[in-house]
Structure formats: C-alpha cells, structure tokens
Amino acid sequence: MKPIGPLMREHRRIERIIPVLKTELNRIDKGNEANVELLTVAVDFFRTYADRTHHGKEEDILFRELVKKPLSPEHKTTMDELIQEHIYARKTVSALVAAKDAYRKGDKGAVRDIVKRVTELVNFYPAHIEKEDQHFFYPVLDYFSKQEQDDMLQEFWEFDRLLIHEKYQRVIEELETNLTPQ
Numbered sequence: 001m002k003p004i005g006p007l008m009r010e011h012r013r014i015e016r017i018i019p020v021l022k023t024e025l026n027r028i029d030k031g032n033e034a035n036v037e038l039l040t041v042a043v044d045f046f047r048t049y050a051d052r053t054h055h056g057k058e059e060d061i062l063f064r065e066l067v068k069k070p071l072s073p074e075h076k077t078t079m080d081e082l083i084q085e086h087i088y089a090r091k092t093v094s095a096l097v098a099a100k101d102a103y104r105k106g107d108k109g110a111v112r113d114i115v116k117r118v119t120e121l122v123n124f125y126p127a128h129i130e131k132e133d134q135h136f137f138y139p140v141l142d143y144f145s146k147q148e149q150d151d152m153l154q155e156f157w158e159f160d161r162l163l164i165h166e167k168y169q170r171v172i173e174e175l176e177t178n179l180t181p182q
C-alpha cells in the first residue's frame with residue numbers, strides 16, 4: 001500500500017459527516033432547536049479524527065518529509081495552502097464550540113453562529129479533500145523512493161497506534177481537573 005492509501009481512506013470517512021451536518025442545518029432552518037449532542041459528537045469527530053488523526057499524519061509526517069525535497073513552486077504553494085486551510089478548519093471548529101456552548105447556556109441567538117460555522121465546515125472539507133486527492137497526493141508521491149514510501153506508511157501506523165492512548169489520557173485528565181469534591 002502507498003502512504004496516501006490511509007489518507008484517502010480517511011478522506012472517505014471525513015466526507016460522510018457532510019450529509020449529517022446538512023441534515024442538521026435543514027432541521028434548524030425549519031425552526032427546530034439545534035441538536036447540541038449531535039454537534040458535540042461532530043466537534044469530537046473534527047478534532048480527534050479529521051484534525052489530530054488525519055491532518056496530524058499529513059502535517060507531522062507527509063509534509064515534514066516533503067519539505068526535505070526539492071519541491072516545485074506549484075507543489076510548495078499547494079502545501080502552504082493546505083497548511084493554512086488546516087488552521088482555518090481548527091479556528092472554525094473552535095468558533096463552533098463557542099457558539100454551541102453559548103446556545104447550550106441559553107443564548108438562543110447563538111444558533112445563527114452555529115449555522116454559520118457548520119455551513120463553513122460543510123463548504124470547506126469537500127473542497128480541501130478534493131484539492132489533496134486530485135491535485136496533490138499523487139504528484140508528490142513521486143518525490144519519494146519506494147523505501148521512503150514504505151517507511152512513511154509504517155510511521156503512519158505507529159502514529160495511529162498512539163492516538164487512542166493520547167485521546168483517553170486527555171479525557172481522564174479533563175475529568176480529574178473538573179472533579180468537584182462532594
């Protein structure tokens with residue numbers, strides 16, 4: 001398998017959140033309450049899966065190795081754009097969290113911000129994924145030897161292996177921090 005194999009498989013999973021969120025936008029548009037539980041799960045999906053697991057492998061491994069190569073100006077530009085787009089995605093998810101928290105605490109007007117941020121994410125991810133799938137992953141593979149590609153794939157698996165522990169280390173630390181003595 002090529003190292004872009006797992007990344008593209010992750011794209012196929014990430015894009016499945018889009019129809020879910022479009023359905024939620026339609027429900028809100030019809031005058032229903034925002035589904036805070038669904039949005040909380042979606043935020044975790046974006047943060048833990050799309051960002052840490054997926055963008056993490058792109059930035060911490062693939063892009064880290066690409067900067068060591070004599071990239072064409074076009075590939076360098078695209079990689080810089082992709083990095084900026086990851087930053088945009090993180091900021092948008094954080095803004096969605098703020099809107100969702102305000103809404104949950106009773107600020108019903110925050111539903112407009114929820115709609116704004118969810119719409120931004122629904123528009124962003126398919127375009128970002130298409131840019132990588134159609135215009136970046138295949139051409140940049142040519143910078144790597146077969147051995148380098150195999151090593152990268154191994155590093156991807158190792159990266160993934162550690163994530164479940166990282167995630168629940170954070171969960172337990174948050175639970176401990178928020179523990180109120182009885």
Ligand SMILES: [Fe+2]
Pocket residue numbers: 055058082086128132
């Ligand atoms: Fe990306």
Ligand SMILES: [Fe+2]
Pocket residue numbers: 007011054055058129132
């Ligand atoms: Fe990606």
